[in-house]
Amino acid sequence: GFTTWKRPLSLFALKAFPYLCKSLKAGEVSLHGRFPQLQVAVTPSSAYVRSHAQLMLDRVLQNEMTGKRLEFLGLSSEEELGGDGTVGEESSVLNRTNGFGYGSVETASSARNAMMIAAHTHRQLKEAKEGSSPGAIVAASMPPAVASAGRPSKQPANAIPAPPALDLLLTHSLSDRADPSSSLGFLTCTLNSTNQILHPCILVALFGGDDSGRDDGAISWNPAIEGTPLPRFYADGAAKPLAGELITSIAGGEMYFVIDALERLLSPRGYDPITALHGGEPVGRRVMNMLGNTPHELGERSGLTGLALRKEWASMFGKDGGMEEAGDDENGEQDGSAIGNTEGLIRRESMLAKFMSFGLSHNSRLNAVLSPCIVDESSKSSEDGTIRIRPNTSTRFFTDDTQHGLCIYLGLAELLGFDLERDMKQSLYVVRKLQHWMKKEFVLAEGRVGGNKKIVGSARDVAETSAPQAFGIHSIQELRQFLRLDVFGEVHQARVESRLGRSGLVSRL
Numbered sequence: 001g002f003t004t005w006k007r008p009l010s011l012f013a014l015k016a017f018p019y020l021c022k023s024l025k026a027g028e029v030s031l032h033g034r035f036p037q038l039q040v041a042v043t044p045s046s047a048y049v050r051s052h053a054q055l056m057l058d059r060v061l062q063n064e065m066t067g068k069r070l071e072f073l074g075l076s077s078e079e080e081l082g083g084d085g086t087v088g089e090e091s092s093v094l095n096r097t098n099g100f101g102y103g104s105v106e107t108a109s110s111a112r113n114a115m116m117i118a119a120h121t122h123r124q125l126k127e128a129k130e131g132s133s134p135g136a137i138v139a140a141s142m143p144p145a146v147a148s149a150g151r152p153s154k155q156p157a158n159a160i161p162a163p164p165a166l167d168l169l170l171t172h173s174l175s176d177r178a179d180p181s182s183s184l185g186f187l188t189c190t191l192n193s194t195n196q197i198l199h200p201c202i203l204v205a206l207f208g209g210d211d212s213g214r215d216d217g218a219i220s221w222n223p224a225i226e227g228t229p230l231p232r233f234y235a236d237g238a239a240k241p242l243a244g245e246l247i248t249s250i251a252g253g254e255m256y257f258v259i260d261a262l263e264r265l266l267s268p269r270g271y272d273p274i275t276a277l278h279g280g281e282p283v284g285r286r287v288m289n290m291l292g293n294t295p296h297e298l299g300e301r302s303g304l305t306g307l308a309l310r311k312e313w314a315s316m317f318g319k320d321g322g323m324e325e326a327g328d329d330e331n332g333e334q335d336g337s338a339i340g341n342t343e344g345l346i347r348r349e350s351m352l353a354k355f356m357s358f359g360l361s362h363n364s365r366l367n368a369v370l371s372p373c374i375v376d377e378s379s380k381s382s383e384d385g386t387i388r389i390r391p392n393t394s395t396r397f398f399t400d401d402t403q404h405g406l407c408i409y410l411g412l413a414e415l416l417g418f419d420l421e422r423d424m425k426q427s428l429y430v431v432r433k434l435q436h437w438m439k440k441e442f443v444l445a446e447g448r449v450g451g452n453k454k455i456v457g458s459a460r461d462v463a464e465t466s467a468p469q470a471f472g473i474h475s476i477q478e479l480r481q482f483l484r485l486d487v488f489g490e491v492h493q494a495r496v497e498s499r500l501g502r503s504g505l506v507s508r509l
Helices: 047-060 086-096 108-130 136-140 165-170 174-178 183-191 195-207 233-238 241-266 282-290 295-302 304-317 349-361 402-415 425-438 476-483 492-501
Strands: 011-014 019-025 028-034 038-043 070-072 219-221 373-375 387-391
Touching (some): 011 183, 038 047, 038 183, 047 070, 183 402, 195 233, 195 241, 195 387, 233 241, 233 349, 241 304, 241 402, 241 425, 241 476, 304 476, 402 425
Antiparallel strands (some): 011 038, 019 028, 373 387
């Protein structure tokens, strides 16, 4: 539909929320902190797009003022982020030529100046709304004029950059050619998020224990005794041992099985842009690395990465050529060792689970957040003040993190040939519990699996999820084709064929 749009389009995704904001009172939002790393995926993957994204995001996220640095994801990322280092080479060239070869990056003082003007405008708007300042309405309706130091006014916006920036911004690196849409960069954002693991696990731990025989997740709560009107999501929910156990098992095990096998099949050999950022945040990643619990190590110890590779070989080339010799036997064993998610794969799992519960339940920035609940009105008249509450399944804790979080991992695991009941059992347990409260079927319930039915692919409401099966993808080959689609809907093949048809030579063929 962008038939009259002349400028190039691009899309970006931040790996994590840049700010930790909480609203505990209507109309008030508090900034509790900033995420330690600012990492972004952009498409199309090119130096030109990255340079513009850097300029824009540095200003929006106030990087000059805070001292933070934007990091790009995907095959072109820095080597410590699993890429080939292209981004670092680009930065050195563009820094020497002041960005595009003209002007300079916005300074800290100008960023602060913009913030002061924005704050002044906000005050004017408030005064105008309250009618406390004469002439404020006129002033507030005028946008602040912020002079940007990013480009001198005498330089036209589309000026040709000076060499060597000109060559760099017009050409493509090998990594950009290998993954022109930066699908691996966006997969890094999708598969290394934390909320989609934390929220569902805490919900199950908090509401999973039913003390009345009801199966809607309802629990009892006494505000007078507990000291809060509703359970605190992290301080009360994450404090339950089950929360730490589920989070550790999924985020440090089942999730790692999936991303290691998937990366081996999708990423060029020797590069690991997805697994390089495992664990969601830096501290947890260092701990898992130190304990020998990286995705690569867990993929090898479980045998599941090898299983996925053998399955893909068989689907592409058949089972001849040594497949029988290299495969596992009918009992799921290879070379005398069991394949799959077995006990003891995650080193120090019990310790990690306790630390997880303690850390989340004692986080001062999170401990005031209340749980998403609905109060049973009939219970408000109890003599001792105890009320009945059940989870509010219309909140984002359910609608985002279940079908657009855990269901993606389960769908990918099914594509990879994993036995979901064995290898993804905790993820299945959590999704089955939550979908029951939601009255949905994102995965088949226990007892309904059999014959040719697939736990994810055959589920009634799979189309409401972001699992690959919701898009008609049922194999790794189909996933590869899907990831090659142009994100802006450009049909390059049809356009080229139409032009070729105008050739006299081709038209006679």
